[in-house]
Amino acid sequence: MSISRAAKTVAVLAAGAALVATSGCGGSSGSGSGSKTTITWSTWGNPEELARFKAFEKDFAKRHPDINLKLQAVPSYSDYHAKLLTQLSSKTAPDVFYVGDDFAGKFVSAGVLAPLNDKMAAPDSKAKPEDFFDGLYGGAKKDGQIYGIPNDANPEVLWYDKQTLKDAGITEDPAALNAQGKWTMATFLDMNRKLKAADKAGSVFYNWYGSTYSMINGFGGKVYDGGKFVGNTDPKSREALKTLADGYQDKTFLVADVLPEGNGADVQFIKHKVGFAAGGRWMIDTVKKGQQDNYDIVPFPSQTGVLMPQTVGTSFLAMNKDTKKAAAAWTFMSEFVSKDGQTLRLKGGGNAVPSVKGAESVVMEGYPAHAQTFIDARDGGFANYPEEAGVPSLTAEINDHLLKLWTGKIGFDQAMNELGSLVSAKLH
Secondary structure (H helix, E strand, O other), X not given: OOOOHHXXXXXXXXXHHHHHOOOXXXXXXXXXXXXXXXXXXXXXXOHHHHHHHHHHHHHHHHHOOOEEEEEEEEOOHHHHHHHHHHHHHOOOOOOEEEEEOOOHHHHHHHOOEOOOHHHHHOOOOOOOHHHEOHHHOHHHEEOOEEOOEEEEXXXXXXXXXXXXXHHOOOOOOHHHHHHOOOOEHHHHHHHHHHXXXXXXXXXXXXXXXXXXXXXXXXXXXXXXXXXXXXXXXXXXXXXXXXXXXXXXXXXXXXXXXXXXXXXXXXXXXXXXXXXXXXEOHHHHHHXXXXXXXXXXXXXXXXXXXXXXXXXXXXXXXXXEOOOOOHHHHHHHHHHHHOHHHHHHHHXXXXXXXXXXXXXXXXXXXXXXXXXXXXXXXXXXXXXXXXXXXXXXXXXXXXXXXXXXXHXXXXXXHHHHHHHHHHHHHHHO
């Protein structure tokens, strides 16, 4: 999955109503070339990610000389969905396209995605519904119908810098503690305090649900209960959010989104200025710029030391409901997300974890030392809550509101009251 958490500072799209207005439009996807059928598909990604997509296209072409793939790449995640919306409005949308987990629900509600259950369940399908972990479908599944297939996944874990921890006088290894069932929230926060006392930052988080909800879960709190948002009222959730707010304001924690250009989260992490950095497998590319053997991973801690459900960043591959080339589009889609497709795209230090069962070997290639943590976190993890993912712009508005709290622009009680009102208004 090519979601960079830096890219999670997503600009809010135009109102959902505008998207609904595009339903029934689109379907233009390039033209046939001789005897070939041209399938246009789009995604976001950096040059390294796009190189892997090109490698898949080259491999695909050997098996399907009658299908020509045409990639429309958008470098920035924050620009990607706005462009896709414009294409849907002008009936020039690709046949197949990526959809981010925070946008899947609104695209499903708008009716612009083709239902996939029948295609996935067909005898010759290379992407059966049961091949994918149910917790990863998130907002791409509604009323039992699948509208987007998780193309891969990125469990949110904590990368840690052994040298920085050592410099702060921390002698215990987080991954070793986790193996012993002793990786608790109390231990994690104590390490952060020691890092702060050593004139370093304890942890750096991007301001998105992956980090925020993982901390709430780690405190034993709830975000939604019976379909109702309780993140602002549940006592343990409030304790987690208050801990984050206090930590951000006294610089024990850093908000990656507001760090200055040139001295961002990646730079500070590889220069030994921060002990922990929340992120997914994509951070392999970051730590390789430093001393990669100095880094390892551990899940977000829990109150008891027992692994709790981790948040998993996902994105989805979806089909334009109005494509005129559904058969060829499905051939491409099903192979892209299949075990073989994900193995090809993610081997050799790829930036994500397979969302499909049976491709785990690409993660267990020898780095980081506790790569199994990615697999464990994926198997029991979950994409953004369907209640939230299904409401246009809700996640973005929650993030924007919490950023005011993290940066001290509003007090804690005011932030909780306004957060409750914000979510309630959107859910009803």
